[in-house]
Amino acid sequence: MNSGVKFGFILIVSIELTFILNARINFIVAIIAAVYLMLSRLTWQRYLLLVLMPILPVLGAWTSFSTYGTHNMAIVMATRIVAYIYLGAAFSFTTNMVDLLNTLEQKWHLPTTFVYGLRGALTFVPRVKQEIKTIHIAALMRGEHLSFYSPQLFFKAILISLQWSTRLSTAMVSHGFTENAPRTHFQSVVIQKRDWLIAVSLLVILQLMIAYL
Amino acid sequence: MIVTLEHLNLSYGKTKIFDDLTLTIQENSFNLLIGPSGIGKSTLLKIIAGLFPQLKGTVLVDNIAISQLPANQRAQYVGFLFQDPDTQFAMPTPFEELTFTLENLQIASDEIAERATAALKFVGIEQLANQQMTTLSGGEKQKVALAIIVAMKSKLLLLDEPFANVDMTARQEILKKVKTLQADGVTILVADHDFSGYPEIVNNVWEIHNHKISALDHTQFIQRLPKPQHHTFKIISEGVFELNHFKLLNEKKTLITVPELLIGAPGITLLTGANGSGKSTLFNALTKLKSFDGQITYQSKNIQKLKVARYVQEVALLFQSPERQFLRMTVDEELTLSYQHSQQRAFWSPQKIDHYLTRLNLLHLRQHVVYQLSGGQKKKLQLLLMLIVSTPVLLLDEPIAGLDVASVRVVAEILQELSTQGKQRFIIISHQLDALLPVVNYHLHLDHQTLYYQEQF
Numbered sequence: 001m002n003s004g005v006k007f008g009f010i011l012i013v014s015i016e017l018t019f020i021l022n023a024r025i026n027f028i029v030a031i032i033a034a035v036y037l038m039l040s041r042l043t044w045q046r047y048l049l050l051v052l053m054p055i056l057p058v059l060g061a062w063t064s065f066s067t068y069g070t071h072n073m074a075i076v077m078a079t080r081i082v083a084y085i086y087l088g089a090a091f092s093f094t095t096n097m098v099d100l101l102n103t104l105e106q107k108w109h110l111p112t113t114f115v116y117g118l119r120g121a122l123t124f125v126p127r128v129k130q131e132i133k134t135i136h137i138a139a140l141m142r143g144e145h146l147s148f149y150s151p152q153l154f155f156k157a158i159l160i161s162l163q164w165s166t167r168l169s170t171a172m173v174s175h176g177f178t179e180n181a182p183r184t185h186f187q188s189v190v191i192q193k194r195d196w197l198i199a200v201s202l203l204v205i206l207q208l209m210i211a212y213l
Numbered sequence: 214m215i216v217t218l219e220h221l222n223l224s225y226g227k228t229k230i231f232d233d234l235t236l237t238i239q240e241n242s243f244n245l246l247i248g249p250s251g252i253g254k255s256t257l258l259k260i261i262a263g264l265f266p267q268l269k270g271t272v273l274v275d276n277i278a279i280s281q282l283p284a285n286q287r288a289q290y291v292g293f294l295f296q297d298p299d300t301q302f303a304m305p306t307p308f309e310e311l312t313f314t315l316e317n318l319q320i321a322s323d324e325i326a327e328r329a330t331a332a333l334k335f336v337g338i339e340q341l342a343n344q345q346m347t348t349l350s351g352g353e354k355q356k357v358a359l360a361i362i363v364a365m366k367s368k369l370l371l372l373d374e375p376f377a378n379v380d381m382t383a384r385q386e387i388l389k390k391v392k393t394l395q396a397d398g399v400t401i402l403v404a405d406h407d408f409s410g411y412p413e414i415v416n417n418v419w420e421i422h423n424h425k426i427s428a429l430d431h432t433q434f435i436q437r438l439p440k441p442q443h444h445t446f447k448i449i450s451e452g453v454f455e456l457n458h459f460k461l462l463n464e465k466k467t468l469i470t471v472p473e474l475l476i477g478a479p480g481i482t483l484l485t486g487a488n489g490s491g492k493s494t495l496f497n498a499l500t501k502l503k504s505f506d507g508q509i510t511y512q513s514k515n516i517q518k519l520k521v522a523r524y525v526q527e528v529a530l531l532f533q534s535p536e537r538q539f540l541r542m543t544v545d546e547e548l549t550l551s552y553q554h555s556q557q558r559a560f561w562s563p564q565k566i567d568h569y570l571t572r573l574n575l576l577h578l579r580q581h582v583v584y585q586l587s588g589g590q591k592k593k594l595q596l597l598l599m600l601i602v603s604t605p606v607l608l609l610d611e612p613i614a615g616l617d618v619a620s621v622r623v624v625a626e627i628l629q630e631l632s633t634q635g636k637q638r639f640i641i642i643s644h645q646l647d648a649l650l651p652v653v654n655y656h657l658h659l660d661h662q663t664l665y666y667q668e669q670f
Contacts, residue, residue, distance in 0.1 A: 116313075120303040126347065131537075137502060138537045140522055141529035142602055143554025152540065159584065160536065167300035170264065174295075175303070175310070175361060176288035176317035186312040186325045 001198060002191045003095045004103030009199040010091045013206060017083060023072075024213050025206075026079035032202075033086035040094045050089055057081045097122060099189075106189045113179045120168050124161075132157055215240040215369055215400045216261055221270035223256065230256060232424035234270075238402065238417070243395050245411050246404040247429075247437075248421035249617035250589025254404040255296070257421065258371045261402070262291045274369055285317050292362030294372040296588065296615065297534075298354035307333070307349075307357040308342040314361050332364035336390055348463075352383030359387060363394065370394065372403040374588075377614040380487050380644050385410060406617050407645055408438055437618075439647040444670045446656040453477035453528075453606055453638065454499065458507035461491060461498055468494055471507075471664050477606055478655055480632050482640045486659030492642045493533065495659070496608045500530045526556070529604040533611050535595035536584065544586075544594060545579045551601040557636060561601045569597055572623050589616045596624060600631060609641045613649070621648040628652060646670075 001009075013029065020026075037050065058078045065074035101119055104110040135156045139146045146153040216238035223230045230253045238244055246254050259265055260272055263280035272280060274290050282290075295301045304310040311329035320328060333339045336356050341349065349357065355375050362370055370391065376384045392414050395401055405411070411418075418429040429437075452475030461469040468491030476482065476499075486492050497503035501521055509516050516524060532538055541547045548566060555561050570576040573593045578586060586594065596612055613621045629652040632639055640657075643649055656667045 116303065123303065123305045123346070134502070134532070134537055137500070137521065137525065138530075138532060139540055140525045141500075141604070142538065142540060142551060142598065143526070144540055144550070145522065156540070163536070163584075164300055167295070167297065168303060171295065171301040172303050173264075173284045174262065174288065174291075174293040174301075175314040176285040176365065177303075177313075178284040178317065181283060181285055181317075182319060183316045184319050184322050184325070186316060186322050188322065 002103060002189070002195045003100040004107055004189075005191055005195045005199050006091060006095060007100060009202065010087050012203065014084065014087055016206065016210070017080060017087075020210060021073075021076050022210070022213060023075045023079045025209055026076065026083040028209065029206075030079065030083040030086050033083070033090040036090050037086065037093065042093055046089075046093055050086070054082050054085050057085075102185075102187070103189045103191070106185055107191060111180050112177075112183060116172065116177060120172065124164060124168075128157065128161065131160060135160075215275055216402070217271065217273040217276075218261070219271040221260070221268065221272070223253075223260075223265075223268060229424055234425050236419070236426050238400060240400055241395065241398055242400055242416040243392065243414055244400075244402045244417045244419060245408075245415045246402060246419050246421070247406070247408075249619060250406070250615060251587035252421045253424075254421060255373050255588070257426075258293070258373050258402065258404060261369070262293050262371055263287055285319065288314075288318060288365045289367060291369045291371060292365050292367030294355065294358050294362065294370070294375045296374045296377055298351045298358070301354075301358055302346050305345055305347075306343050307338070307346070307360065310346075310357065311361060311364055315364060318365065328364050332360040335363050335393075336360040337386070352379040352387075355379055355387060356383070359390060367399070369400045369402070372401070372405075374404055374406065374615055376405065376407065376644075377611070382487055384644075388414065406615065406621075408434075412438065442647070442650055442670075444650045444653070444656075446666070446668050446670070447478075447480075447654050448668065449475050449478050449655055449666055451475065451478055453512055455510045455513070456507070457510070459509065460506035461494060461503075462506070463491065463494060467662055469659065469662055469664060474664055476657065477638055477640060479635065479638055480654035481628060481652055482638075482655040482657055483646075483649060483653040484640060484642045484657045484659065485644075485646070490659050490662075492659055493610055495664075496530055496610055496640075496642065499608060500525065500528060502530075525604070527604060528606045528608065529599060529602060531596060531599050531607060531609040531612055533614070535591040538595050538598065539583045539591075542582055543579070544575065544581055544583055547583055547594065547598055548579075548601070551598045555601050555603055556605075557603040560636065561603070566597075566601065569600075569627065572627065573597060573620070574623075589620060592616060593620060593624070600627070600637070603637060606638045606640070609639060609643075611642055611644070613643060613645055618648075621645065625649055625652045 017026065017029065058081050061077040061081055062074050065077050098119065101115045105112060105115040132153065135153060136146055216236065218234060218236040221231050221234040246257065248254055260268060261274065263282065266280040272278065279287050279290050302310045304313050308329060311332065312325055315325045315328060333342055336359050338356050338360060341353060341357065346354065388410050391401055412435060418434045419426050420429050454476040456471050456474040456476065459471045460467065484492055494503060498505045499509065501516060501524060511528060539547060541550055552558065552561060567576065575590060575593055578590065583591065583594065592612065592615060599607055613624055616624065625648045628639055631637055641649065650670060656670060657664055658667050
């Protein structure tokens with residue numbers, strides 16, 4: 001499914017869930033999200049994470065609501081947490097950021113400054129990690145030990161990112177990037193009718209369930 | 214007239230950079246811009262590129278005040294190749310950066326692939342199109358940057374010390390491509406400290422001097438060129454490092470294999486080799502920043518078993534990028550910090566530090582913020598800081614890249630003095646050999662994925 005449509009669809013479902021006190025609907029949403037995740041062929045570490053991650057929040061919600069609220073409420077809250085976690089994962093574990101940003105730029109007309117600022121930042125993430133390690137050893141070589149919580153380490157990291165961002169924006173400008181000017185697109189994002197159809201049908205089914213379950 | 218600058222004035226605070234500077238550059242010419250570091254070469258290029266819109270004076274490119282144009286139109290007049298190869302791309306691969314650029318210029322989508330491929334082909338880097346930028350060497354990155362300018366079809370090409378981290382072979386390849394561009398009608402202005410390769414191809418040489426710019430004629434320029442040199446080097450008999458069955462990989466690609474080798478004799482060892490061959494990576498292995506196969510011992514102790522904090526007091530690295538080594542705000546604070554941790558405090562008295570500051574032409578900058586120094590000043594300060602710390606072994610990664618001729622000479626002298634006094638042992642990676650070769654004792658060469666000592670140069 002197109003990542004932009006998926007994003008919108010999951011957002012609407014999540015908002016609806018906050019207003020519904022129905023454990024069965026939560027449960028069905030969680031199951032559908034889980035099936036989608038299983039079909040998405042993730043790594044086993046991710047599946048393990050999906051099994052382990054809900055345990056603590058579900059236990060916490062369950063005990064506090066069953067102690068201070070009703071048994072019914074406890075079930076609703078516990079299933080809601082599972083539904084949220086799986087919905088979130090169904091988006092974040094299966095979506096390519098670049099695809100999403102391309103859709104946001106081309107179909108949702110988000111400002112290009114925002115889209116390319118983010119894309120530029122994404123390419124810098126792996127370098128930031130390496131840089132922190134390097135700053136640490138470079139400081140040791142001058143006789144200073146910077147612990148991982150040291151303000152100086154963060155100061156250096158921020159300073160270097162600021163410099164990178166200035167240079168990056170100069171470089172982008174010199175490559176013709178103009179804030180919010182029209183651009184052509186080498187790869188046009190096409191949203192298939194099928195994607196809309198799936199999203200809309202699922203939403204209709206959800207409304208029917210809300211009405212009749 | 215492709216470039217016209219008239220009555221240009223610029224100051225940073227009280228420091229005057231340009232005073233009523235006037236310059237005209239002929240269309241379709243090849244121009245070299247020279248002058249010591251910190252004199253304003255980068256600034257001048259940025260002014261011509263229209264990146265200083267608030268400036269007093271007239272700046273015209275192709276008779277247009279280009280600082281007033283939006284960036285996507287400006288790119289068709291001016292292409293800029295920056296000094297630091299790492300921070301000139303926003304996208305993860307060369308092909309994506311090319312499409313990003315062409316999209317910005319609003320090139321029709323069915324033309325983009327064709328133009329991108331043609332540009333890659335012109336520079337001869339089709340095979341790099343879909344590689345991650347982070348895996349490319351400095352020279353390869355500069356070739357990608359050039360391909361982008363070719364794709365933009367800019368009329369004026371500005372290069373700001375583009376070869377500071379690029380080896381001889383790649384440098385000649387890039388210069389040749391740039392010269393071909395001139396034949397196609399492009400005007401070229403390049404700022405550089407290293408003059409080799411230019412006399413045969415430049416039309417004009419410009420020198421910034423006394424806040425103004427003047428032309429240098431061909432004979433004057435030839436006199437500035439370094440003389441050809443021949444040198445012999447010693448054969449190694451002792452060294453602090455011993456490599457055994459050593460193997461260095463970079464993302465599954467073998468960079469270096471060495472059965473047995475001594476490194477780190479007293480004095481100065483020069484390490485040379487092509488771009489991307491693994492010289493910096495070897496330094497990272499020697500300082501435990503990168504893992505490797507086999508064994509490295511330091512004074513007969515396996516470095517894998519030594520604690521990092523303890524080990525770096527013996528073996529330190531002068532990083533290619535000086536900002537990584539700065540920890541305080543001002544020059545003075547940095548010097549104090551290095552003095553506190555110095556292993557030779559008796560030698561590095563305040564008077565001695567002043568003496569070296571004067572020689573490096575940094576004395577007047579003591580109260581300056583380190584991050585606001587020019588590229589060359591940062592490098593010289595970084596070097597002095599690491600010399601004051603005085604670890605027994607110092608690895609220097611491109612210590613003179615981007616320095617002017619006078620500074621290079623001073624740095625070479627200082628390294629020679631300290632090593633002959635036995636203060637520190639130096640191992641240096643450098644591409645600029647003219648000033649270094651006379652002071653070097655050992656020459657270690659990296660070629661065909663292995664390391665060996667050379668006796669002649």
